[in-house]
Amino acid sequence: MKAGPRSQRVLLHAFSTFKLGGPQARFVQLANALGSSYRHIVVAMDNCFDAGDRLESGVHWEAMRLEVIKGGALANRGAFRALLFKLKPDLLITYNWGAIEWAAANFPRVVPHVHVEDGFGPEEASRQLLRRIWMRRVLLGFNAVPMVVASRNLQRIATGIWRLPESRVKFVANGVDLPALTKNKTESWDVSKQLCIGTVAGLRPEKNIARLIRAFAQVRKTWSLNMIVVGDGPQRNELEALAKELGVEGEIEFTGYLADPTARLADFDLFALSSDTEQTPIALLEAMAVGIPVVATRVGDVKDILSDVSPESLSDADDAAFVSALSLVLQSQSKWPSWTEKGREKVNLTYSKTQMIEQWRQVFDGQFRLIPT
Template sequence: MSPRVLHVFPSFALGGAQARFAALANRFGAGFRHQVVALDGDLAARARLDPALTIDFPSVPASKNAMLGNALRFRRLLRDWQPDLLVTCNWGAIEFALANLPPVARHLHVEDGFGPDERHAQLPRRVWLRRLALRGSTVVLPSRTLDRIAREVWRLPQARLRFVPNGIPTARFAAPPRPARVEPVIGTVAALRPEKALDRLIRAFARLAAHRPARLVLVGDGPERGRLTALAASCGVADRVCFAGHQDDAAPYYAGFDVFALSSDTEQMPLSVLEAMASGLPVAATDVGDVRAMLALANAPFVTPLDETALAGALDRLCADAALRRGLGEANRARAAAEFDEAAMAASWRALWDGSAT
C-alpha cells in the first residue's frame, strides 16, 4: 500500500506552498495517499488537486493562544491516524511539530518564509520553539537565505537540513516574442497582502508614469485590494492601473507583460519570479530572500533596495529600452529552464516523501 502522508498547513488558501504541494501530489498520483489539514479551515487550493487522488481533509481547528492544549490534542490525533509521514508547513503549523515529540511519525518541516511580523527580524520566542520542535526533524528549505537562518539563528543541525529549490513547469510559461510597445506593460502576480508591499509598486509606478507612457497590471486578490485601489486613485494613475483579480492560470498574463515587478518586503524563493523568468521577462525587484541569486546575472542591476524611488528607477530603465528587455528576458528564460524546472524539484520531494532521502 502506498505511504500515507499527513500535510498540515496554517491555511490551504492558494499560495506558493499550496501550489507546490498540489503540483507534486498531482504528479505522483497513486504513489501516495494524503491527508490535508488546514488549521484555519480554508481549503481553496483544493481546486488545484486531481480528483483522482486518494486524499481527505479532516477538520482540525486550532484554538488561539493555546499552544500546549493544541499540541496535546494534535498528539492524540497523530496516534489515532498513524501517518507514515507528517509534513508541517511554516510557523503556523509548529504545534503539530511539537505534538510529534517524541516522534509518532517521521517528520518533515517545510519553511517557505515569514509573515509581516518576522519580515525584519526573527522573534526570539519563535527561534527557541523552532529549535526545540525541529531539532530531530528533517527541515526542507527552498532558499539559501532560509538555510543560513536555520543554521545560524535556529541552530539546527546541518545534517537535518535539506535545500530544495522551488521548480515550475517552465515550458508551460513559454511566451512568443513581445512587440516593442510604445506603452510597456509592467505586471506583477501576487496576493494583495501587506507583506507584498504593493503600495510601494503603485507609488513607484506613479513616479514613472509622470514622464513615461506605461501601464501596470496586478494579478491577484486579497485584503489589501480596497486600500490599493484608493492609493492608485490618490496617486493619479487609476486609469493606468488594472486590478485583474485572482486568475487560476496566470501564464497568459505573463505573456502580456513587458516587465515583471516584485515589490515585497519579505520573500524567499517566489514562484512568481520563476514564472516570469520562464516567460522570458526582465525583472525589477526588491532585494529580498534569494531573488538576486535566482535571476540571470545580467538582471542584477535591476534588483533594488526596499525603496520606491530605486524601484521606479529600475522600472524606468527597463521601460525605456526594448532591446534591453529582450536580452534580459532571454537570459532569465535560459536560467529558469536550466536551474528551476519542476522535474528536478519533484525528484527531490519524492525521495523526501518516500523516505529514501532521509
C-alpha cells in the same frame, strides 16, 4: 476530492492556510505530478482549502476540517497529538511557522516528520523573533526533525540562527515548467507603445504591492503604462483605495483570485516583484520561464537568481530605490531580449520542475538523506 487505499503511503500536510500561495502552489504541482502514488490528508489552521480547486482528479486527497483554538502556540497541541495517534500517517509534513503547533503535537515523536520553511511574514521580514528561534530549536532541533528549505538564504538562517545541524537542513529549489514556446513581445517593447507591468502575489503586507502601486504612479508620468495585479488577499480594498488616491485606478486591473494565475502572464511586458521578504518566489520563476523581463527587490534568493541575468533590475526593498530601478529597467528595453534569454536558461538549469519533483518524491518517500545538499 478522492480517497485512496490504505496501501498507499499516507502523508499528512499541515498548513496555516490552504489558500493559494507559494507553498500551496508547489504542493499542487507535486500532487498533480505524482498522481495516485500517495494519499494526502491536508489540514489548514484556518480551515480554508481554496488551493484544492487546482488538484487534478487523479490525486487522492482529503481536506480535514478541525476545531482550532485561536491565540496560543500550544493551544491545540493535545487535540492535534491525539489525531496523530489516530491517523498514524506515514509522514507528517509541516509548512512554515503557521503550522508549528503540529511540530509541538509531534513532540515527543509520534510519527516521522519533515518540516518545510518557505519564508516569513512581515513580522520577520527584517529580523528573527527570539521566541520563534527558541521554539524552532526545541521542537525541530531536540526532536531531530529534518527540514527542507526553499532558498539558500533560509538554509543559512536555519543552520546559523536556529542552530539546526547542517546534515538535517536540505535546500530543494522551487521548480517551474519551461514552456516550449516563449512569449514574443519584442515588437511591443517600444517606448512609443503602452507597456503592461504585471505581478502575481497574495495581497498581504510582506508583498508590499503598495510600493509597486506608488512606483507605477511615478513612472507613468513619463511612460505609457498599465498594470495588472493578479491575486487576492486581506489588503485588496486598501490597495484599490491607494490606486484611487494616486489617480491611477483606471490603469490598474485587480483580477482577484484566479485558479490559474499564470494564464495572465501572456498580458505582461514586465514582471514586478516589490516584496519586503521572499525566498525563491515561484511567480518570479514562472515569469522568467515564459520570457518576461523582471524588476525585483533584492530579498532572499532573488538577488542570486537575477545576479547573472539582469543585475540592473534589482532594487533595495525601499520605495525610492524601487522607483529608480523600475525607471532604469524601462529605459533599458534594448537589453530585455538578452535578459529573457538568460532568465530562461537559468530556470532550465537550476529551477526546473522535473528536478524539483524528483527531490520532493524522495522527501515524500522518507528518503530525506538522499537529497543532494
